Amino acid sequence: MASSDEPQSLRALFEAAEAKRQEVNEAPSATSPKYAEDLAAALKLYAQALDQISALSLFSANEGVEDIATSSLPYLLVDFYIGELVQRTPHLAPKERLQVLDQARSAYERFLSLADGYGLLTAPYDKLLERYRDEGEAFAVVAATGADMAAKREGKIANFKAEKALKDKMAALRRNPRYLEHGDEELVRELHLTSIRFAIHSAFQALDSLNREVPLLRSAPSPSAAATSKGEDPADTSFRLDQPFDGFRPGTGGPLLSTKGKPLQPFTLIGSRADLAKGVFRPGHNLPTMSIEEYLEEEKRRGGIIEGGGTEPPRKVVDEDDMEAVDRETYKARAWDDFTDDNRKGSGNTLNMG
Template sequence: MASSSEPQSLDAAFAEAETKRQTLEAVPATSPSYGDDLAALLSQYASLIDQVDSLALFSPNESIEDVPTSSLRYLPLHHTIAELVQRTPFSGNPKQRQLVLRSARDAYERFLALVDGYALVVGPHAKLLERYRDDEETFSVVSRHNSDMTARREAKIAAFKTEKGLREKLAMLRQDPRFEERDEEAVREVYLMDVRWRIHTAFEGLDSLNQELEMLRMAPVEGEEEDARWRGGGAVGNNSRVDGEDTTLRLDQPFQKSLLNKGGPLLSRQGRPLQPFTLVESRADIAKGVFRPGHNLPTMSVDEYLEEERRRGGILEGGTDPAPVVVDEDDAEAVDRETYKARQWDDYKDDHRRGAGNTLNMG
């Protein structure tokens, strides 16, 4: 059975590291001192693990019931290191970032191996661990090989509910007065619940770093990127740098350099184009395109456009009631026609009750 007596220095060092970790979590990653503080904290946690190993607090020959309550707090140390390593600021070098993520993966694996040895990885998490060990490079909490979008959505919802339930239960246990009074049973329950929470977030962390590794593998290597930017540059004096300044992104490049000198010949010896170019009749045509608006100017006014649309019949006119017909009282035939039409309409209204034709919507 592992020893239950840790020296005071281990407890004090752990408390100090936890305090610094909580302080660092409140500091933005863009802070100038963030990287140095993170490196110092990682070194401190690595020293804690060395002390735990030297004291043999955990043994593969014992069960979780054999581990003293005071030692349970040190079970997630590798998980804490994995999370901190994963927060290392990106230096801009994809290869270096891949090494950082693989270091975080190694810490997650050490944590999962330790808690799995105590049979703490159970239920859905046991299946996740089995899937991870089958293919650690492509592991994800929600399998990406499943083409059923509904099943994937339900799996994501289930994972979210599990995470929420563990977080709420852990918070509730920490608020228990017995835990605040350091009742051993309550303290042990909090420590074990914290381990269960860490097991869940470990798989989330492995999923996240696998996604990042996949993107980093597709990113161009720094040397290849430089080669692509300066390809065809020739001598040092023709590499688009002036006094150490990169001028390829400048908008105010010299006219000849920006349009006619892209850093190499336009055509190969066989006549193949080596870079895009535009044929113009003279250099004056190029000069005309320099000082011009940055947008396309209209080729006709609004009135001209409307007139053209009206001519083509593209504009509907009217839309109001037609003007009433004014009958010339001196035209006897026109007066008789209007009178006859009015009488016909009166006879029609007398013979047909209003609404008589409404057979579909009887009211």
């Protein structure tokens, strides 16, 4: 028979587990190392509490809820809390997530069976449990078959109102002065029973969510399996569309320009190599990039740039001691002067003559 004088070790275990569960619930991120540590610690403490409950035979199938001591009522929730925490375990791989959901499902089922044995599943939850046992993984809180959209909407509204009513009742009990100041046994017991009813409601919601997630996980192939089935190396990323265009970089692939200057591959010109370096941490580019300096180097390599073009050629320095060379330069200068005297500037341009 249930007793109110359970060992202090069980109470201490349960309180420590509750404290860790609260830390998990208040964690800012589920990816932090502390979250994983608190989650594992809470699950370990709840598992130890279950062992104590079993060793003490705290609950019996031959009893009713009125036979459970008020101080022992919170221990009915241990399996529910385990299911809730296990379901929140972060996993990325579908196979691992499926294992997590199986463990959570088992914990919820143990909790609901225990609560049902004590007659705590009143309407409409008694009918939900019957449907769950019949439908298994096809179960949904709002039945999906044989119901139109209006009926589904009404079911969701009723579900929301039931959850809100339970939350409001728990909040009102906690605010009651008889509970706060005197720890009135009747109010304490009612609060525990309402918390159990809220957990029953939440367990069915969790099973509904779990049943919607499982088919998606089962239909999602793992990355390695998908690659292996296609005869690919899982580490090979050459199939990706967002590959860096290293083969299009100057000097590492084919020519960027034809001998006539026609682009053979798409590329983007940027101001300088410094500008290219600044863009490393920006979103990836779809086209290969090259600086203007690299473009000019490529042009020079293919012979598209004539060295020295566009500048005045250097004047030839005549050795003044070489009289023949001096005479040649003098005659050349006089011939040019005679030519410019006889031919007015622009006289050869006939395009603009009216």
